[in-house]
Structure formats: structure tokens, C-alpha cells
Amino acid sequence: MVDFNEFLKKRRSIRDFEDKGVPLDIVKEIIKDSCLAPSSGHGQPWRFIIINKKGLIKRLSDESKANMLNSIEKNASSSVKQYEAVLRLEDYNVFYNAPCLVYIVGPKEARTLYVDCALAACYFMFSSIQRGLGTCWINLGSDIRNPETLEEIGLPENHRIVAPMIVGYPKSIPNPPDRNEPQILMVIS
Amino acid sequence: MVDFNEFLKKRRSIRDFEDKGVPLDIVKEIIKDSCLAPSSGHGQPWRFIIINKKGLIKRLSDESKANMLNSIEKNASSSVKQYEAVLRLEDYNVFYNAPCLVYIVGPKEARTLYVDCALAACYFMFSSIQRGLGTCWINLGSDIRNPETLEEIGLPENHRIVAPMIVGYPKSIPNPPDRNEPQILMVIS
Numbered sequence: 001m002v003d004f005n006e007f008l009k010k011r012r013s014i015r016d017f018e019d020k021g022v023p024l025d026i027v028k029e030i031i032k033d034s035c036l037a038p039s040s041g042h043g044q045p046w047r048f049i050i051i052n053k054k055g056l057i058k059r060l061s062d063e064s065k066a067n068m069l070n071s072i073e074k075n076a077s078s079s080v081k082q083y084e085a086v087l088r089l090e091d092y093n094v095f096y097n098a099p100c101l102v103y104i105v106g107p108k109e110a111r112t113l114y115v116d117c118a119l120a121a122c123y124f125m126f127s128s129i130q131r132g133l134g135t136c137w138i139n140l141g142s143d144i145r146n147p148e149t150l151e152e153i154g155l156p157e158n159h160r161i162v163a164p165m166i167v168g169y170p171k172s173i174p175n176p177p178d179r180n181e182p183q184i185l186m187v188i189s
Numbered sequence: 190m191v192d193f194n195e196f197l198k199k200r201r202s203i204r205d206f207e208d209k210g211v212p213l214d215i216v217k218e219i220i221k222d223s224c225l226a227p228s229s230g231h232g233q234p235w236r237f238i239i240i241n242k243k244g245l246i247k248r249l250s251d252e253s254k255a256n257m258l259n260s261i262e263k264n265a266s267s268s269v270k271q272y273e274a275v276l277r278l279e280d281y282n283v284f285y286n287a288p289c290l291v292y293i294v295g296p297k298e299a300r301t302l303y304v305d306c307a308l309a310a311c312y313f314m315f316s317s318i319q320r321g322l323g324t325c326w327i328n329l330g331s332d333i334r335n336p337e338t339l340e341e342i343g344l345p346e347n348h349r350i351v352a353p354m355i356v357g358y359p360k361s362i363p364n365p366p367d368r369n370e371p372q373i374l375m376v377i378s
Binding site: 009115152 | 194196197198200202213217220221222223224225226227229231233235236237238239240241242245268294300301303304306307308310311312314315316319326328341342343344345348351352366368369370371372373374375376377378
């Protein structure tokens, strides 16, 4: 019998990777598992873009950083303002030099796109653990807007990036962060 | 060694339950596991409301149905218009007579509330499987707006219902639905 509890506790967000690529076949298996997630009305709005090339991943990091810094300059109450200092560090790669990046994306008009893709992302994380891989959902890597880049990565015009997932073999696994106690607002029984 | 693949494949959305309550302690364990989910900036915006009482669950179903039908009457392009026929069935309980309902909720101002709560909901589903329980995320059960009801269930004014999760012992487990092949838009390697 499986100790599922251990399984749930085992997942960590990984930001430190071995210098070792992820075979494309394995990435595709993980994506196949991700499609087992439930979705609203079984709509399955998730689509995937695999970028298994460190040079391009670095360029995407640079572009996302530049776009966010641009937003901050235009609007001091930007939601990414809190990350300004780190975004200004030239050496900071938002994707932590991961060997592989998978964008989970989907059509903008899908009403429940965000939660459906988040469920797929959760499956993605668990499927990766089985294969000895670590992942992290990198919100700061989603600000890709330059038309040439969107064309290069194959994001259709009516689609949106929801979850940029980095994947790689963990070099170190961090301790679990402290967590809040569950906040149960009401029990009616 | 665990066959994680089987684990991922095992989850089904359950809509048919034994007439048997779920012990409150078990519901609380599942909620504790749900709080192991990752969240943006480790914000952990999830809060929980446990309703372990069939009579109230039925009333919440009735209210959600009435509010949705009201929306449809006011706005024919309402996103729930497609469910109108089923919502008009008096016997239709959106919560499928489940013995337990947990609302995953959180503060409206949390920027990533929906995706963070979706990740917690995914953990909720997996933690439930371990305990022999089935779950289903019931979007149609989230349209609770009457002030007396919001007070009764303890939803603070600045909070929003994200995921109404039904929980119970499955009476029958449906076959997996057909699924689309993974749609990989681009591979760059």
C-alpha cells in the first residue's frame, strides 16, 4: 500500500538543478499525465510548449524581466513591483538555469482556463516526482509579449501563458518552508 | 516503490455516494494535506469552510441553483446558460447528495487566489483518495450570495468561494472519460 501522505509531502519547489538535460520523451510522458487532470465541463483547455534549450530559456528570462521592469516603470503599483530589486540583478535567471521549460497555455476565451491549467500543473508536478525530476511554477517567467518571441515559441494569438513550469534533475532539495496552520473558518456538522 | 502513474490515473470525479457520513477528523486531515500545496510567493491564501450536514448542503444547492437561474433570466449570455435545463430540475442537487461539502475560499484581494486554491483543491483530491473517499469540484455550487447564507456559513465579506469540493464514500466509480491527446503546440530542443 502506498503512503500517499509521503507522496504529497515529498513535492518541493526546486530551483537548483544538475547540469543534465531532460530527455524529450520523459517531458512528453509528464505532459500526457498532466492531461489526466480534471477540468470544468471536461473542457481540457490546456496546451503545451516545450522549450528544452537553455539558450532560449535564458532569452525568455531576459525578455520577461525586461517586460516586467517596463511595467513597473509605467505603473508603480504593478503587482510585480515587490520583485523589482531581484529583477534588476543581471545574473538573475527567473528560470534558475533549468534545462527544460514547459509553458502550460490555453485559449483566452476558455472561462476556467486558469484553474484548469493549475490542476494540470499540479499533475505535472506529481508526475515529475515519479521520474526523479523537480519542478517549479515560475510566474515571473510568463511576461512574454514581443511578437517575434511569441511566434518563435509558437504561442497562438488568442492564447495565454498560464503556468511556466521549469523541470530538471534536482541538485539540492530544500527543506519544507514553514506553513500556516489550516484556517478553517467554520465547521457546521 | 509506488506506482505514481496508477495514483494519477486513479482519481475520478465522483458523483454517487454511499449513505455514510465522513468523520470530521478525516475531513480535517484532508484539509491539512491541502495546505501542503505550493502557492505564489508562499502566500497560502486558502481558507476552508466545512459543511458536514446534508440538510444545509441541500439548501446551498437550492440557493446556488436559484441564483444561477436568476442570472440566466437577466442575461441570456450568462456563462451558466448551458446548464439551464438541468438547473430547472427540482430533484437535481448540484452536490449529488454528498454527505460533506468543503468550500475552499480566500480573500478577494489575493492576486493569485484562483490558481493557489486550485492547487490546494488538487491536493485535496489526492489526499481524499488515500482515505477511500471520492471528490468532485462543483462549480455550480459556488453561487452563494444571500447575506444570511453567507453569514450562516461564515464566509467573510472580503472573501470569495473558489472551489466547492464534495466528499464522500463512492458508491460507484465511473470509467475514465475519453480524453484529448496532449496538444503540444511547439517543441524547441
